[in-house]
Amino acid sequence: MSNTYLTYAAKRLSQALVVILLAYVFTFVVVSILPGDPITSVLRNPQNGFTEEEIAEIIAAQGLDKPVLVQLWNALSAFLTGDLGMSMRSNRPVSSLIAEVLPSTLILASAGLAVALVLAMAVAYGSRFIPRRYGQGLLRGFPSLFLSVPNFVIGLVLIHVFGFQLGLFRVINPDSFWATLFAAIALGIPVSAQIAEVLIANLDKEAEQEYATVASSRGIGQARLFAKHLLKPASLPVVTVIALTIGELLGGSLITETVFGRTGVGSLVQRSVSTQDLPVLQAVVSLGAVVFVLVNLIADLLYPLLDPRVKLLGRPKRRPTAADDPSLDTKAVTS
């Protein structure tokens, strides 16, 4: 590995750390300027019947009467030492709350991504090789269709048909294989749309390249042409798209988890937002930032290794020509 590459990697890594810290501070500020404060909203629930004096006493005991900056400083310094604090809502350590829900979300998100990839590949393949009269054009419309149907509608339909009518899974046992599969389908369908779009566009472009024309003129089979010649060059920008869809996977999992009754990061966020549980929200947002930054970091670090034409640190190894796909290096250049 060259020195240039290592410098590039180190620079990208430090940028990533700054992004994570900024995300933490940003969440704190946003939640702090929202009207109302979490503790009093719970205490003021008329069912509790606390007097204002009692509420004030409880708030003081939690340190919530201190200036926002002091609270931020305390939270930030704890965060830097790896202490995620205590949940205001449940009075349990934030780290154990997250540890409880993370595996379920990771499974759902990776299954969702797998579903999205398979689906995107199938749609892309079909839209290129299925004869026009068997619905090639129709397949090309699928990505827009997938994007426009809300995730929760797909989820509810799947649950009613496969869960209640066919009895393939039980809502009360959402971590079973079938329940996870259908949740992953609900999550994967919208995500597959973007991947399919990019894949279709690049397949079209690659198919016009000389090497592809030559290959097909030699009488090579369609499936072979797709798998051996077209897929790899067409997939390169897909890496970027996948990195970008991580956000969508995380966001989509929030809705999917609610609909399917799964307990994951999404449902934790939902509960924490509704009760303004600041320490949990911060930890989760920071976690989201970590995942997002990490995935993009991996994509950025992989790119120069996959494609030597990608510029490092703004110093191109080779001046890009008009033939170069601009989408190839957008990530490396802009970040």
Added chain:
Amino acid sequence: MTERTTLLSLSRRRLLITTSAAAAAALLAPEGFTPARAADSPREGGDITFLIDSLGDTWIPNNSAISSFQGHIWGHVTDKLFYVDAEGKVSPWLAERWEQNDAATEFTLHIKSGVTFSDGSPLDAAAVVANLDIWYSGRKNEGINPIGLFPKTYDHAQAVNATTVRVFFKKPTLGFIPTLGYHGSILISPKSIAQPASEQADLSKTSGSGPYVVDSWKEGDFVKLVKRKDYNWGPAAVGHTGPAFLDSITYKLVSEPSLRVASVQSGQADVAYNASPQELKSLKEEGFTIATPRYLGFVNGWAINTKLAPFDDLKVRQALQAGINRQEIIDTVYTSDWQLAKSFIQSNVPGATDHSALLAYDPGKAEKLLDEAGWLKGADGIRAKDGKPLTIALHSNPYLATSKSIDELIAQQLGKIGWKVDIRAYDVVTFGEKVKYGGPAVPAYEVTRSFIDAGTVAGILTNANNGENWFALDDRDAKLNDLRDRIAGAASIDVRKPVLDELQEYVLEQGYFIPRTQIVQRIYVQSPSLKGEVYNGVAYASYYTAFVSD
């Protein structure tokens, strides 16, 4: 862990011996559409799943027991000193009897002997004192709150011997005994109480003396309870004292209401909590058991801010009282399971009296009162006085799903007599921040609150003794002050009853409180094969006495 395995294997053996394959089929097969045949005597065994829309915020007993969600679990895991049934009748439970002095400032509780917590420690006088102390004071610096409705007049308690506790109050506290049956007053093992807040927040580390123990749980996901075999101290009032019949109860969180109901319809679960009122009729026709128990407390209605014009005018308040068609609310938004308000407290509260006449719908009377008060109808149909239109801003209660629909209906009703209604809907956090009793822009604060003892009302009417001053009257109404003091100071129920009746009439007649309907806050949709559950004074379902019929 070993203990659990034995429990499970025992129950499995017993299931095989005592129940037929048909019973197992009833549990597994997704039927439930056929009404159960006879066989209504309790049967051992069975596992049920209860679908709930939330499991609340925390499991620290003091902080959580008050919320409507955790109360379901605490009701099975813990016991109380007294039992309060759906009619508000107080009967002995772990306290077998009590004595009180004439001034209602000293109480002596006699505790049942032989009761143990699930961690093995005895439920004796010392344990009761430890509970009373933490209910009253909490440990605020650790984030353990006092129990909101525990008498603030509490002084101290002492264990006289292993089964006798004496409790002392600074002032007469008639409500003390009923409060001990309230859903907040759950008895927790002293070992659990001694734990720091973070340990108390872990449900599996908290021990009660109830008929069920926590088998496993996951935050925001589920809580599984299994029965305690040596349980033998159930409340006599429910007609059963031994171990529960059902082997396990699983509370599973499903936040989508239609999924909860559909799961019960398809036989995947046994109880769905909080269905929408509109669905109930068809579910009933399908053969499902629908329960809409009322709880003890205030009816759903408004506390009026008498400082805010034009509600400082008696005639305007009375016009509001007469201008609302309460029957139409029940017919349109609810079903016949809901009842008309007869007072500003629910009619099952001991001491509640019927004042329906004051709550009759009379738009003619309302218009006449408004005319007299100088609010005259303009060409646009809206009344005005000195160029200002007659308006009222309603803040829909975010704790009650149907609140906004009722506000919309009332807006139409009041519109007919020339009243302009603005509806403002906030989320829970914003509501808590902006909408307060007597708030500067809040003419009508929507109330939904439960209590056990009607004496509670004395503390909320005015600002005396840290009162909540619901009507922003401060101490301006001499008659109300007098009624309040006589209720608060009453040393016996007999003395208090007529005063309470007078108070209800006065508050309604003055238009201080505008009732809407009696409140049903908990709705249960249940599989017809599950029978024998009991609802207590705060409308929680207890499955301690429940069983699955063949």
